[in-house]
Amino acid sequence: MASVVQRGRLAAFAVEGKRGFGLVSDRGIVDLTGRVAGLRNLKDAVEQGKLADLVEEGARRSPDHPFESVTFLPVMAEGGKIICVGVNYPDRNAEYKDGQAAPAFPSLFPRFAQSFTGHGQPLIRPKASQQLDYEGEIAIVIGKAGRHIVEADALDHIAALTLCNEGTVRDWVRHAKFNVTQGKNFDASGALGPWLVPYEGEAQIADIRLTTAVNGELRQDDRTSRMIFPFRYLIAYISTFTTLLPGDLIVTGTPTGAGARFEPPRFLVPGDVVEVAAEGIGTLINTVADEA
Incomplete structure (x- = not known):
């Protein structure tokens, strides 16, 4: 499954009841909520053709949330x-x-x-x-x-x-x-x-x-x-x-x-x-x- 690590993985999640979205890294979740202009959720990113922008932005950042603190939501x-x-x-x-x-x-x-x-x-x-x-x-x-x-x-x-x-x-x-x-x-x-x-x-x-x-x-x-x-x-x-x-x-x-x-x-x-x-x-x- 090495190819999974190489490709960008974008998830919807909640942390302490607050909904967000971000990049899944090997060490945790990079929270991209509010970090790319005009994107409120993953649907916005799909509609605007900005999934690659999210992956690129997330790759520049360190994880914000450990996996155990995140509740994954249906994408x-x-x-x-x-x-x-x-x-x-x-x-x-x-x-x-x-x-x-x-x-x-x-x-x-x-x-x-x-x-x-x-x-x-x-x-x-x-x-x-x-x-x-x-x-x-x-x-x-x-x-x-x-x-x-x-x-x-x-x-x-x-x-x-x-x-x-x-x-x-x-x-x-x-x-x-x-x-x-x-x-x-x-x-x-x-x-x-x-x-x-x-x-x-x-x-x-x-x-x-x-x-x-x-x-x-x-x-x-x-x-x-x-x-x-x-x-x-x-x-x-x-x-x-x-x-x-x-x-x-x-x-x-x-x-x-x-x-x-x-x-x-x-x-x-x-x-x-x-x-x-x-x-x-x-x-x-x-x-x-x-x-x-």
Whole structure:
């Protein structure tokens, strides 16, 4: 994971209840809140194309906060649309055991910002269900607005990458005939983070290894080079029906190995530790707790 250290890592956090953002160094957090003109949060930096400026500013400074004093917040909490992609890895399609070929078009659904928590915080198993599941995914942050974006230009619209545990309440995704929105949006059932990594070019995303481990046991393991719908296609397809705006997130799909697919299912329980890791991005770690 040496490449993670070499790239800038920009996090949203709170210290003693005060929200901020800054650069993650090997020794702590460089607080950049108020230190770059016109930037109130990471969304502003994305909208203004100043992620690189933040990294450069942070590299000149010493850490302000040790890691133990910081509460990580979900990145891009002030962002816009969160559009999630279902069934985007070949083995994931086969996992459904319905004998169908890979879909011709992606399955999409929205998530709301309040359904996510930050790195190091617990995923909340709701009172309504004990079927909380994990889904490790890579999320792309849109940096340049566009509608009807052609695939050849699609990657120019990416500002940054992050990770998502797209936590799912399985029985609730079956409540309706045509959508899964309910089971995907319980408060704090998923996580975004641990930080943003600025996008540097196609080589950075072409063949990322993505894994999910539960209590140290590897459950999901695949590579972005195998996605059914690549990053370029997703951006172009989604922009056909909605204008993509800076700060929007596209959560790009999970590999095979979610808990619901085991026999019997292996849903998350309080005390579990879930780690979503991707080469060149980092590791998103969350525990699990019951809703109060």
